[in-house]
Amino acid sequence: MTAIDPKFTALRGAVDMTHGAGGRAMADLIRDVFFKHLANDYLAQGNDGALLGKVGGRLVMATDAHVISPLFFPGGDIGALAVHGTINDVAMMGARPLWLSASFVLEEGFSLAALEKIVASMALAAREAGVPVVTGDTKVVEKGKGDGVFISTTGIGVLADETDVSGSNARPGNAILVSGTMGDHGVAILSKRENLEFETEIVSDSQPLHDLVAAMLACAPGVRVLRDPTRGGLSATLNEIAHQSKAGMVIREAAVPVKPEVSAACELLGLDPLNIANEGKLIAICDAADAEALLAAMQAHPKGRDAAIIGEVVVDARALVRMHTRLGGMRVVDWIAGEQLPRIC
Amino acid sequence: MKFVDEYRDQKLARTIAAAIAAEADPGRSYHFMEFCGGHTHAIFRYGVQDLMPENVHFVHGPGCPVCVLPVGRLDDAVELAERHGVILCTYGDMMRVPGTKQRSLIRAKADGADVRMVYSTLDALKIARENPDRQVVFFAIGFETTTPPTGVAIKVAAAEGLNNFSVFCNHVLTPAAIGHILDSPEVRGFGIVKIDGFLGPSHVSSVIGSQPYEFFAEEFQKPVVIAGFEPLDVMQSVLMLIRQVNEGRHEVENEYTRVVTQEGNLKAQALVNEVFELRKSFEWRGLGTVPYSALRIRDAYAGLDAEKRFELSVKVSKEVKSCECPSILRGVKKPTDCKLFGTVCTPQNPVGSCMVSSEGACAAYYSYSRFRDRKPADLEAVE
Amino acid sequence: MCLALPARVVELLDGDMAVVAFDTVKKRISLALVEDVAVDDFVLVHVGYALHKVSQEEAARTLEMMVEAGVLKDELEEISA
Numbered sequence: 005m006t007a008i009d010p011k012f013t014a015l016r017g018a019v020d021m022t023h024g025a026g027g028r029a030m031a032d033l034i035r036d037v038f039f040k041h042l043a044n045d046y047l048a049q050g051n052d053g054a055l056l057g058k059v060g061g062r063l064v065m066a067t068d069a070h071v072i073s074p075l076f077f078p079g080g081d082i083g084a085l086a087v088h089g090t091i092n093d094v095a096m097m098g099a100r101p102l103w104l105s106a107s108f109v110l111e112e113g114f115s116l117a118a119l120e121k122i123v124a125s126m127a128l129a130a131r132e133a134g135v136p137v138v139t140g141d142t143k144v145v146e147k148g149k150g151d152g153v154f155i156s157t158t159g160i161g162v163l164a165d166e167t168d169v170s171g172s173n174a175r176p177g178n179a180i181l182v183s184g185t186m187g188d189h190g191v192a193i194l195s196k197r198e199n200l201e202f203e204t205e206i207v208s209d210s211q212p213l214h215d216l217v218a219a220m221l222a223c224a225p226g227v228r229v230l231r232d233p234t235r236g237g238l239s240a241t242l243n244e245i246a247h248q249s250k251a252g253m254v255i256r257e258a259a260v261p262v263k264p265e266v267s268a269a270c271e272l273l274g275l276d277p278l279n280i281a282n283e284g285k286l287i288a289i290c291d292a293a294d295a296e297a298l299l300a301a302m303q304a305h306p307k308g309r310d311a312a313i314i315g316e317v318v319v320d321a322r323a324l325v326r327m328h329t330r331l332g333g334m335r336v337v338d339w340i341a342g343e344q345l346p347r348i349c
Numbered sequence: 350m351k352f353v354d355e356y357r358d359q360k361l362a363r364t365i366a367a368a369i370a371a372e373a374d375p376g377r378s379y380h381f382m383e384f385c386g387g388h389t390h391a392i393f394r395y396g397v398q399d400l401m402p403e404n405v406h407f408v409h410g411p412g413c414p415v416c417v418l419p420v421g422r423l424d425d426a427v428e429l430a431e432r433h434g435v436i437l438c439t440y441g442d443m444m445r446v447p448g449t450k451q452r453s454l455i456r457a458k459a460d461g462a463d464v465r466m467v468y469s470t471l472d473a474l475k476i477a478r479e480n481p482d483r484q485v486v487f488f489a490i491g492f493e494t495t496t497p498p499t500g501v502a503i504k505v506a507a508a509e510g511l512n513n514f515s516v517f518c519n520h521v522l523t524p525a526a527i528g529h530i531l532d533s534p535e536v537r538g539f540g541i542v543k544i545d546g547f548l549g550p551s552h553v554s555s556v557i558g559s560q561p562y563e564f565f566a567e568e569f570q571k572p573v574v575i576a577g578f579e580p581l582d583v584m585q586s587v588l589m590l591i592r593q594v595n596e597g598r599h600e601v602e603n604e605y606t607r608v609v610t611q612e613g614n615l616k617a618q619a620l621v622n623e624v625f626e627l628r629k630s631f632e633w634r635g636l637g638t639v640p641y642s643a644l645r646i647r648d649a650y651a652g653l654d655a656e657k658r659f660e661l662s663v664k665v666s667k668e669v670k671s672c673e674c675p676s677i678l679r680g681v682k683k684p685t686d687c688k689l690f691g692t693v694c695t696p697q698n699p700v701g702s703c704m705v706s707s708e709g710a711c712a713a714y715y716s717y718s719r720f721r722d723r724k725p726a727d728l729e730a731v732e
Numbered sequence: 733m734c735l736a737l738p739a740r741v742v743e744l745l746d747g748d749m750a751v752v753a754f755d756t757v758k759k760r761i762s763l764a765l766v767e768d769v770a771v772d773d774f775v776l777v778h779v780g781y782a783l784h785k786v787s788q789e790e791a792a793r794t795l796e797m798m799v800e801a802g803v804l805k806d807e808l809e810e811i812s813a
Binding site: 200258264267268271273274322324329330331332333334335336338340345346347348349 | 350353357359362363386387393394395396397398399400413414415440441442444445466468491495580696706707708715716717718719
Binding site: 356385440470494553555581585588604605616 | 735795
């Protein structure tokens with residue numbers, strides 16, 4: 005666990021059942037931890053819900069529950085991850101994220117200092133992304149009934165009329181692009197997992213992508229598919245899209261960007277970077293004619309420097325995702341069953 | 350990565366592929382068994398068969414310790430975790446293998462058993478030291494590569510007086526398995542399974558050396574090439590096997606000289622001999638009972654033997670009837686010959702161990718090669 | 733079977749242990765099964781133990797054997813660079 009910043013250890017003690025009971029202790033917790041860091045005009049309204057105002061355009065909503073362990077990892081924590089994750093879900097619809105809500109389920113005994121660190125991190129992530137947390141909720145469960153803290157976030161965004169992004173839009177001939185290196189987040193998490201410790205400088209790539217998406221849509225408004233390859237990695241996400249669009253895909257192993265460190269860690273554990281989670285990358289599918297321009301727009305953006313065209317959509321009734329291997333052979337890129345476990349064989 | 354990437358180079362792959370195509374006799378076919386599951390995995394993962402000519406075939410062997418572990422032994426491990434309340438430490442590979450009634454270690458863990466995945470026996474020892482009030486059992490599996498690390502752990506635990514630690518030993522031996530296959534009626538008698546030569550295991554050989562294979566080459570008149578782990582190693586080894594077959598030789602050759610010597614790792618061998626001894630016989634999933642093919646812990650270290658420390662109920666292994674793992678492990682059938690393949694039995698819902706282990710032939714075939722049952726014309730249409 | 737990877741020895745530790753590096757990923761492993769290992773040697777690592785030293789001469793010789801299957805010498809230099 006990352007050492008807790010001393011300015012947060014001012015809060016002594018742990019969460020107890022009174023913090024969820026709706027009385028004075030809860031009000032104090034909300035004021036001293038949540039409002040202190042998340043402060044904005046919406047929260048300042050002080051009501052059970054936030055009045056958001058009128059929106060010009062179609063609404064998009066996305067929701068996530070965050071149950072990650074460990075809570076603090078190289079390059080991030082559950083608070084920032086929650087903000088980035090939901091902003092990205094909205095952005096992958098092609099929409100501009102506007103507001104977030106956050107609800108916390110705290111386990112009795114959870115450290116208040118750790119809670120404040122998470123909330124502060126969440127607040128920073130929201131501020132940097134320009135998407136405020138406008139409403140929230142807190143509950144406390146008995147010890148043993150929660151894993152420290154669970155966070156649920158919901159995001160609302162607005163979609164421009166001309167944007168039509170959907171997993172079912174991929175068509176044969178379309179180009180497939182990724183915004184950067186694959187597998188960073190998953191490897192960062194694994195490096196801290198018990199019984200697997202290895203030393204690496206890999207940090208999670210957790211980051212909001214709505215600004216990159218805006219730049220991409222400005223360049224190629226006809227982008228057909230956007231999706232972030234989180235759990236299950238690139239392989240799961242490509243397979244999802246292939247099934248939704250009822251088309252196949254062929255990608256090139258040599259074209260998929262992977263950091264050498266991530267490659268090495270995966271070799272060590274017998275894992276495949278294509279199956280490993282990312283938290284700050286996206287897949288884009290566009291018409292072949294738009295591919296070069298889109299790639300250039302992505303590479304020009306700080307969050308897309310390592311972007312690459314990795315393959316194309318093809319006719320295939322079986323909706324298989326296949327890959328030209330580094331060696332020159334061909335294999336299927338499968339949807340893995342459950343979490344990929346390190347192997348010795 | 351040094352000593353890895355060089356052996357995955359595409360240009361070199363084409364070079365070797367061209368040599369194989371030039372030297373493979375179009376008038377015959379070649380069937381080479383890759384004994385080692387790691388080779389099966391590498392072949393599929395890189396698509397090595399795409400670079401082979403039509404008349405060179407790989408026959409997948411039983412060198413997957415996960416695949417050949419009898420269901421009853423897995424049931425024993427599950428019982429240790431569930432009914433004896435131990436901390437059961439296991440390599441990741443075993444977590445999802447279904448035992449009797451589809452009960453796996455991962456299901457037992459979900460139901461509250463303390464099953465912990467470890468990367469090394471070093472981690473299991475650490476868990477034992479940190480939990481002096483709990484019994485910690487290490488579920489040992491694997492061929493000769495994986496046995497010495499278990500041996501070290503047993504010696505360390507004995508020296509430290511780590512009384513809460515014990516090992517459930519399921520280590521098996523490669524030469525015994527190879528001999529059993531070569532001696533089987535399907536190979537020796539009926540010629541149903543045609544094997545023209547063997548790709549010898551990479552890392553087992555780094556421990557046991559190339560010497561143990563000399564017996565097979567001589568007795569069964571089959572060439573053996575000890576092949577490295579990377580795809581170029583596999584291809585170069587195929588080339589060497591083709592040359593031996595063409596020239597009528599049946600020798601043991603070593604392609605993996607950067608890590609394999611004739612004598613192997615004597616220090617590791619001595620340690621294994623000190624801690625383990627041969628079981629008279631051991632049941633292998635698919636191969637049946639094979640004499641002198643597995644190891645148990647010697648009496649000198651009996652105190653660390655989980656089989657002696659815990660009373661385990663007698664298991665009646667019940668395999669699913671239509672599961673063809675036994676035939677697939679012996680190279681008699683292919684995954685696609687199994688009625689359950691891809692329908693009832695998938696990586697998400699595995700019935701037999703060939704589907705669970707990432708080096709099991711069924712898993713490799715399903716994950717990497719499902720499209721190959723189509724006619725070549727279909728493949729071209731999507732290139 | 734037997735996933736094993738060559739790694740460079742970066743530091744020797746007490747109790748027959750060492751720190752090795754796979755590219756830039758470092759891990760503590762045991763040297764209990766090998767002998768005469770020095771910093772900068774390469775060893776084959778399996779389940780947290782070094783099983784054998786990797787011979788750099790043999791590695792080069794194996795590559796050359798593969799190249800001899802028909803490619804020009806300058807392409808070999810290109811690959812090993």
